[in-house]
Amino acid sequence: VPTEFLGSFRLDLVKTRYGQPVERAICGNATKTKKVANSNEDDADLDKEDTGDDTIGIDPALSKYHTTYLYEGKREKIAGSSLSTMATPTISFECYFLPDFKPDFKFPEQDDKEIASAAAFAPAYQRWNDIFREFNEAYQVWFPDSPAKRRWICSYTDKSGKTLPLPRLVTPLALPAELAPKGP
Numbered sequence: 365v366p367t368e369f370l371g372s373f374r375l376d377l378v379k380t381r382y383g384q385p386v387e388r389a390i391c392g393n394a395t396k397t398k399k400v401a402n403s404n405e406d407d408a409d410l411d412k413e414d415t416g417d418d419t420i421g422i423d424p425a426l427s428k429y430h431t432t433y434l435y436e437g438k439r440e441k442i443a444g445s446s447l448s449t450m451a452t453p454t455i456s457f458e459c460y461f462l463p464d465f466k467p468d469f470k471f472p473e474q475d476d477k478e479i480a481s482a483a484a485f486a487p488a489y490q491r492w493n494d495i496f497r498e499f500n501e502a503y504q505v506w507f508p509d510s511p512a513k514r515r516w517i518c519s520y521t522d523k524s525g526k527t528l529p530l531p532r533l534v535t536p537l538a539l540p541a542e543l544a545p546k547g548p
Contacts, residue, residue: 373455
């Protein structure tokens, strides 16, 4: 199935603090059911009053309504798509948190720096390298013919010289129809 990146919109989460107050639940529209008489139940169980408060496979806590702030993004411009179009692509969406944050919660200030900067990932790179130094020693014991100075990399350097996490190289791939699996 061919996939295309349709674009992205960057939402500053501080905006969610200034939305409209609303009541929302994760499974607010879960269907309430009446218990069905089971042949294994005795008459005493059948005489109990059925309130109809049972939901099929949904924890009642998920049906609890919370007061939260709703941010409505209406026709926000999206960027980054490689698809050609005559009109500016837009997206409309709602954003809120359940349960909502405490009133004294402060979102950290978001700046325009790239999220995957070398400084942000440097501690993770160091932890990875420390763990795999020990792992490499154990690997050498089990596989003595393996290369002595084997590296277990977690980052790469792009053409601009930035050190980035290795998973950034993973991208969706749209295969031609000739290479798609045959049959159902």
